[in-house]
Amino acid sequence: MSRFVETLVASARANTGEGGRGLTTGEPEEPWFRTWGQVHDDARRIAGALGDDLEPGTAVAILAADPGLIAPAVQAVWLGGGSVTMLHQPTPRTDLAVWAEDTVRVLTMIGARLVLLGPPFEDLSAMLQENSIAHRHLAELAGSGAAPLAGPVDVPEDATALLQLTSGSTAEPKAVRITHANLHANLLAMVEAAELDAERDVAVSWLPLFHDMGMVGCLTVPMAIGMSAVKVTPADFLARPLLWPELITKHRGTVTAAPNFAYAIVGRRLARADDGEFDLSSVRFTLNGAEPIDPAAVRTFTEAGARFGLDSTSMVCAYGMAEATLAVSFAPLGRGVEVDTVDADALEQQRRAEPVAPDTARARQFALLGRPLPGLEVDVVDDEGRELGDRQVGRLRIRGAAVTPGYLTTEGPLSTQDSEGWLDTGDDGYLVDGQVVICGRRKDVIIMGGRNIYPVDIERAACEVEGVRAGNAAAVRQEAGSRRERFAVVLESRLAGDEEAEKRLRKEVAARVLDAVGARPSAVVVLSPGSLPKTPSGKLRRAAAASLVPAS
CATH class of the missing domain: 2.30.38.10 (Luciferase; Domain 3)
Known part of the structure; x- marks a missing residue:
């Protein structure tokens, strides 16, 4: 077996009995803890139930939200020698016809023979069938009673383990091919750089498992080294952001990770929380990555968290990308x-x-x-x-x-x-x-008068204006590469629809941007909340936002 699968099996064997470390899901309503040994046993049963549908080299796609089902499912695929692709999940605003068309293209691209379907997406079974997409239900596989897989299938180090869908700004799908050797190398590097200790550390995460930071950093690494982890869904976090510090308090979390916007949101909520409501003194490593880091937003979080025992030096800024499996660099610890x-x-x-x-x-x-x-x-x-x-x-x-x-x-x-x-x-x-x-x-740099202006500077300035939703402004290039290159700002505000309020907001944003970067936007477009184009992982789609700027 590959070195990566060896680590999974060793972790399972070391965490089988009472006192073993493992995975907690189902918080806060129905907490469910299983040791990594139990997760491994479930994975072997799922692999056994898949039978001939899972052969070495098989590309298996997964569409599910429950980390409690996803964890054994991805391990089952790896034990059987297949590769995992986490499909992007439709939301209540998603046009299912468009989603189905895009999903069929992705499945064709990766050569997937099977989709493993789990809650809350069972209703999409008919749609998959209409498009001749073979699928199995995870809940049925987990409880099938089939004979478990006898042992891991041997695969070479360069075999594909994970096909990570990218979050590009175009409609063309693309998947990063992560090998068993890539995964093994990056997880060992992260363990060393973050000084992870399986016996001491507890990871708490709400990050989506179709994103590399959620799948690799907050599920695969704990599963591979036998470190306890608490996983909820992004929907849980968005519905109640303070669930995150609540779970850190309850489980004495030491390690967590999120994009910059999440720290900004929770920082504002913590500032309004009652004294003693949380205990964040256990946290030693809060990774900030996946999007540009705003030092002001970080200070909002660390200063608000200090009242609850958070050590400001626990924040670790990072650079990463799916093409490097996950992590490229971590800032020094403790600074x-x-x-x-x-x-x-x-x-x-x-x-x-x-x-x-x-x-x-x-x-x-x-x-x-x-x-x-x-x-x-x-x-x-x-x-x-x-x-x-x-x-x-x-x-x-x-x-x-x-x-x-x-x-x-x-x-x-x-x-x-x-x-x-x-x-x-x-x-x-x-x-x-x-x-x-x-x-x-x-590709997003705006070139005006020989100057290279970065969109993030414009976007931060726009978001400083009262009425603009934090993290929901996009600076987009116009007439890129020409002598007339310029930019516009597309933003979200609850003032959208109020003609006078919009006019005032556009004027204030233009003035703030001019002051920040020395150039005035050609237009400021105000959208209602939830209208700004974003990737499934929440990143701004600047190219798509550009199409919302009226022609001038």
Whole structure:
């Protein structure tokens, strides 16, 4: 068996009896704890029940929300030598006809022979059948009473373990091919960098399992090393954000992770909570990644959490991407959020990150994201591929054992690495004493008058205006690449529909953006809440948002 599957089996064998570590799901209504040994036994039963539907190399897709069913299901597929693809989940606002069409394209692209269906998506069974998609119900497989799989199927290290669907801005699906060797390398690197201790640490997470940070970081890593984990769903968190600190308090959570927006939301709620309502003193590692990090939002969370015993140095800023399995770099532990303050003019015009004092006019702050994890390298090159020095902004590349060998696309397999093993991340950034700094996605950079303006600067300025929903503003390029390149802002507000209020909001946003970046948006579009285009994992779809700007 692969080294990755060996770790899963070893974890199960070490956590079988009373006192064994494992997975808690079903919070807060019906908590359900199983040791990793019990999860493994369920996985063997599911694999046995699948029979000939699960053969080495089989691509199996999963559509379910309950982590209690997903955990043994993904392990069953790995034990049987197959690969897992977590399908993006429809929401109440999803057009099911469009979702079905997209899902069929994804299943065709990855060559999936089977979909494992679980709550609350059983009603989609008829739709799958209409499209000739073979499927089995997870609840029935788990309780079938079939003879368990005798033992793990032997697969090579380069066999596909996970096909991670990307959250791109186009309609074309693409899957990152993560091998058993990739998973093993990255989980060991994260364990070392985060100083994870299976006997001491408890992970608490609500992150979606169709996203790499949720699936790899908050389920696969605990399952592989035998660390206790508490998993709820994103819907649970969105319905009641303070469930997150509540579960940390109840289970004495030490490790958690989330995108920046979630810390901003919970920070505001914690500030209004009663004294003594939570105890966050057990937390030692709160990872912040998956989207640009706003130091102000981090301070909102850590300052509000301090009243409940949260150590501000527990916040760890990180850089990661599915193409690296998950993690590329972690900031040093025990130092909290450290920022690099640079001159915005030098950054935009000279592509250099010149350090300045925080109170300097037109200063820009970036979070330091740490050095590359063990087994990974990061460098910065210009458009001709020449390596750049410290504080020179260019294209970030990565290489190492955790880096994917390629994608699956609708046009067929696509390699991700050049002849020397480097993968172009698509991000602009620089290095400071070996630490990674990300400026933004290269394709989103707005070029005006010889300046490189990053959308995140515009979006943060817009969100500072009262009435704009936090984290719900998108800066979009117009006439990209032409001499007339400009940008617009598309945002969400509860004031949408009130003509006078909208007019005032547009004026205030334009003024705030002009003050922040020295350029005025060509238009400010106000949408009602829930209207801004986003990927299934919650990231802004700037290209789709651009289509909402009226032609001028």
